[in-house]
Amino acid sequence: MTLLFTNARLINPDAGTDAMGHLLVQDGAIVSVLNEDAPLPSADRIVDCGGKCLAPGIVDIGVKVCEPGERHKESYKSAGLAAAAGGVTTIVTRPDTLPAIDTPETLEFVTRRAQADAPINVVSMAALTKGREGREMVEIGFMLDAGAVAFSDCDKVVQNAKVFSRALTYAKSCGALVIAHPQEPVLSAGAAATSGKFATLRGLPAVSPMAERMGLDRDIALLEMTGAKYHADQITTARALPALERAKKNGLDITAGTSIHHLTLNELDVADYRTFFKVKPPLRSEEDRLAIVDAVRSGVIDIISSMHTPQDEESKRLPFEEAASGAVALETLLPAALRLYHAGLLDLPTLFRAMSLNPAKRLGLAGGRLKAGAPADLVMFDADVPFVLDRFKLRSKSQNTPYDTQRMQGRVLATFVAGECVFER
Amino acid sequence: MSDAPTYFRQNHLLGIEPLHPLEITEILDLADSYVELNRQTQKHADALAGLTQINMFFENSTRTQASFELAGKRLGADVMNMAMQASSIKKGETLIDTAMTLNAMHPDLLVVRHPHSGAVDLLSQKVNCAVLNAGDGKHEHPTQALLDALTIRRAKGRLHRLNIAICGDIAHSRVARSNLILLGKMENRIRLIGPPTLVPGHFAEFGAEIYDDMHEGLKDVDVVMMLRLQKERMDGGFIPSEREYYHRFGLDADKLAQAKPDAIVMHPGPMNRGVEIDGTIADDINRSVIQEQVEMGVAVRMAAMDLLARNLRSRRQGEAA
Numbered sequence: 139m140t141l142l143f144t145n146a147r148l149i150n151p152d153a154g155t156d157a158m159g160h161l162l163v164q165d166g167a168i169v170s171v172l173n174e175d176a177p178l179p180s181a182d183r184i185v186d187c188g189g190k191c192l193a194p195g196i197v198d199i200g201v202k203v204c205e206p207g208e209r210h211k212e213s214y215k216s217a218g219l220a221a222a223a224g225g226v227t228t229i230v231t232r233p234d235t236l237p238a239i240d241t242p243e244t245l246e247f248v249t250r251r252a253q254a255d256a257p258i259n260v261v262s263m264a265a266l267t268k269g270r271e272g273r274e275m276v277e278i279g280f281m282l283d284a285g286a287v288a289f290s291d292c293d294k295v296v297q298n299a300k301v302f303s304r305a306l307t308y309a310k311s312c313g314a315l316v317i318a319h320p321q322e323p324v325l326s327a328g329a330a331a332t333s334g335k336f337a338t339l340r341g342l343p344a345v346s347p348m349a350e351r352m353g354l355d356r357d358i359a360l361l362e363m364t365g366a367k368y369h370a371d372q373i374t375t376a377r378a379l380p381a382l383e384r385a386k387k388n389g390l391d392i393t394a395g396t397s398i399h400h401l402t403l404n405e406l407d408v409a410d411y412r413t414f415f416k417v418k419p420p421l422r423s424e425e426d427r428l429a430i431v432d433a434v435r436s437g438v439i440d441i442i443s444s445m446h447t448p449q450d451e452e453s454k455r456l457p458f459e460e461a462a463s464g465a466v467a468l469e470t471l472l473p474a475a476l477r478l479y480h481a482g483l484l485d486l487p488t489l490f491r492a493m494s495l496n497p498a499k500r501l502g503l504a505g506g507r508l509k510a511g512a513p514a515d516l517v518m519f520d521a522d523v524p525f526v527l528d529r530f531k532l533r534s535k536s537q538n539t540p541y542d543t544q545r546m547q548g549r550v551l552a553t554f555v556a557g558e559c560v561f562e563r
Numbered sequence: 564m565s566d567a568p569t570y571f572r573q574n575h576l577l578g579i580e581p582l583h584p585l586e587i588t589e590i591l592d593l594a595d596s597y598v599e600l601n602r603q604t605q606k607h608a609d610a611l612a613g614l615t616q617i618n619m620f621f622e623n624s625t626r627t628q629a630s631f632e633l634a635g636k637r638l639g640a641d642v643m644n645m646a647m648q649a650s651s652i653k654k655g656e657t658l659i660d661t662a663m664t665l666n667a668m669h670p671d672l673l674v675v676r677h678p679h680s681g682a683v684d685l686l687s688q689k690v691n692c693a694v695l696n697a698g699d700g701k702h703e704h705p706t707q708a709l710l711d712a713l714t715i716r717r718a719k720g721r722l723h724r725l726n727i728a729i730c731g732d733i734a735h736s737r738v739a740r741s742n743l744i745l746l747g748k749m750e751n752r753i754r755l756i757g758p759p760t761l762v763p764g765h766f767a768e769f770g771a772e773i774y775d776d777m778h779e780g781l782k783d784v785d786v787v788m789m790l791r792l793q794k795e796r797m798d799g800g801f802i803p804s805e806r807e808y809y810h811r812f813g814l815d816a817d818k819l820a821q822a823k824p825d826a827i828v829m830h831p832g833p834m835n836r837g838v839e840i841d842g843t844i845a846d847d848i849n850r851s852v853i854q855e856q857v858e859m860g861v862a863v864r865m866a867a868m869d870l871l872a873r874n875l876r877s878r879r880q881g882e883a884a
Binding site for chain 1: 681766
C-alpha cells in the first residue's frame with residue numbers, strides 16, 4: 139500500500155526547511171521526500187495537499203489523561219480524538235492521575251485503555267516516587283520494561299534532595315529519563331500569580347519568578363553530582379535561562395521544555411480573575427514570555443508542550459485562589475503556536491523542531507521527522523485560515539481553554555498516524 | 564423617587580479601580596448630606612424603601628457589617644444579615660450556588676465580604692442585583708477608601724495635592740490598595756512606609772514613594788494613615804516581633820512630630836494599641852480622626868447604596884419597557 143502526498147508545503151524540522159515538495163509513504167512509513175520538480179512516482183492513493191503544509195505529527199510531552207480516577211474530565215478516547223484533531227500524533231501521558239501511575243500494574247492498565255480507545259500513539263510516563271510523595275522511588279526497572287518512557291512526579295517537586303539524587307542515580311543506571319518541575323516548592327506554595335504589579339493590584343498570592351531558577355539551580359547541581367538524564371518540564375522565566383544554557387554548555391544531559399500558554403499569554407490575560415488562565419506555574423510577565431520565545435528560537439529551550447490539563451467546570455468556577463490550575467490544549471496547541479509564526483517570531487521548521495522532532499528525539503521515539511524510514515505520522519494544516527475558537531466545540535471532555543472566543547489563525551486539515559488518516563476536516 | 568445620578572454609572576461597587584474621579588466625588592458629596600441626616604435625632608430617609616439588602620459576610624466582621632446594616636436601615640431597606648461562616652459553606656456548597664440561592668430570593672443589594680481576592684467579582688457575575696464589595700481577600704475594600712477620603716476631605720478641606728502616608732502592613736491590606744488607588748486618582752502624593760517584608764517593591768509601580776523609616780517617611784505629611792498588623796493573614800516571618808515592630812514602625816509622639824503640625828491620624832480599626840499605634844495618639848482628639856472615620860463610614864455606605872439603587876431602578880425600568 140503506497141500513499142503519495144503531492145503539492146505539499148513540506149515542513150522539515152530535521153533539515154530546517156520549508157519548501158514545496160511531495161512525500162511518498164509505504165506501509166505506514168515514509169519512503170522518500172521528493173522536491174517540487176521531481177518526477178512523481180506512482181502510488182495506490184494520492185492526496186493532493188493543494189499547497190497546504192505537511193509536517194511531522196506533534197509529539198506532546200506532558201498530556202494529562204484523567205484515567206484512572208477522573209474519567210469524567212478526560213478519557214483516552216476523548217483525549218485521543220482531541221489530539222488527532224490538533225495534529226498531535228503521539229501523546230506522552232502524565233502519571234499525576236488518581237491513583238498515580240507508580241506501579242507496573244497501573245501502567246499496564248492505562249496502556250491497555252490507550253490501545254483500545256485512542257486513535258493516535260500513546261506512550262506513558264510513570265511517577266518517579268511512589269504516590270508522587272517524594273519519599274521512595276518507584277520500580278524504575280519494572281516500569282521501563284512495562285513501557286514507561288520517562289519518570290516524573292509532574293508538578294510535585296521532590297523536596298528531599300537525598301531522595302531525588304538517589305532516584306536520579308538509579309534512573310541513570312537504567313538509562314531512564316527523569317522529567318522534573320523546576321520550582322522552589324516552599325516559596326511557590328499557595329501562589330496563584332507571579333509577583334509584580336498585576337498580582338499586587340489583584341491582591342493575589344504570588345510567587346517570585348526567582349523560585350523557578352532556584353529549583354532549576356538545585357536540579358542542575360544534582361545532575362552534576364549524578365550525571366542523570368534530565369528534562370525540565372517547563373521553563374517560563376528569563377531568569378532561569380542563563381543557568382540552563384550554562385548547564386548545556388557544561389555537557390550535562392539536560393533538556394528543557396515550556397508550555398504553549400507561557401509562550402502565547404502573559405499574566406495580564408488573567409484580567410478580572412479569569413480562572414481558565416490559571417496554570418502552573420502561573421503566567422509570567424510579557425518580558426519573560428518574549429525571552430522564552432527567544433529561547434525556543436535559539437534552541438536553549440528544546441520542547442514546546444501543551445501541558446494539557448483537563449478540569450471540569452466546577453473546579454474552575456471558584457474564586458481564583460481556590461480554582462484548579464491547568465488548561466486543555468491538545469486541539470489549540472498548533473493554532474496557538476502559529477501565533478508565534480504569524481507574529482514573525484518563529485518560523486515553521488523551528489516550531490516543529492520544538493513540537494515534533496526534539497520531543498521524539500529526547501524520548502527515543504522514531505517519529506517527529508520527515509525522513510525516509512520514519513513512521514508516517516503527519517499533520518496537514520492550513521497555516522493561514524482564520525477562525526474564532528468556540529470552547530464548546532472542543533473534543534476534550536473538559537473545555538477549560540484560555541483561548542475561548544479568541545481569534546486564531548491556522549488549523550489542522552488532516553492527521554495521519556502510520557499513514558492512516560485519523561482525522562479529516 | 565430620586566433622580567438618576569449625574570456621573571455615577573456603576574451597577575456594582577466592586578472596587579475603586581473602575582471608578583472615575585467624578586463618580587468618587589459624587590459619592591462623597593451625597594455622603595456629606597447623609598452625615599447631616601445622621602446627626603439629627605430623626606435619622607430616617609426612604610432612598611432604599613422597599614428594597615431588600617442582604618449582608619453576606621464570609622469573613623468575621625463587626626464594625627463593617629454593623630455600618631452597612633445601619634446604613635441600609637436608615638435609608639429604609641429591609642436588611643438581613645447572613646453569617647456565612649456558620650452556614651452552608653461548611654456543608655460544601657460553592658460560592659456560586661450560594662449566590663444563586665440568594666438570588667432566587669430577589670435581593671436588591673448584596674453586601675459581600677470574602678477571604679479570597681476576586682470572589683465578590685465572581686459573585687457579581689451570577690446575580691441580578693447590585694453588589695457591594697465589603698472587602699475581598701487582599702484585593703479591595705472600596706467603602707473603606709471612600710470613608711477615608713470623606714474624612715480627609717472634611718478635615719483638610721480638599722482631597723487633592725496632599726501628602727499622605729500609609730503606614731504598616733501594606734502587603735496584606737485591601738484597605739491600602741483601595742486607598743492607594745483612590746488617593747492616586749484624586750492626585751495626591753502617597754508614601755508607603757513599613758518594613759520591606761510588608762511593603763513589596765511592586766507598589767512603587769503604582770506611583771507611590773516607598774520608605775522603610777518612619778521618621779523620614781512622615782516628614783511634612785498632611786495625613787498619617789495607620790494600618791492594622793494583620794496577624795491572621797500572615798503565614799509567618801514577616802516581622803521579628805511585635806515589640807520591634809512597635810519600636811520601628813509604631814506611631815508615637817516622636818515619629819508623629821515629623822509630620823505637619825496639623826496632620827491628622829487615621830486608622831481603619833480595629834486597632835492594636837501598642838503594636839502599630841500608641842494609645843494616647845489614637846485618643847488625642849486634636850490629631851486622631853478615628854471616630855470620625857466610623858461616622859463617615861455609615862454616611863458613605865448610605866450614599867453608595869443610594870446611588871447603586873438609583874441605577875438599579877432605572878436599569879430594571881429599562882428592562883421592563
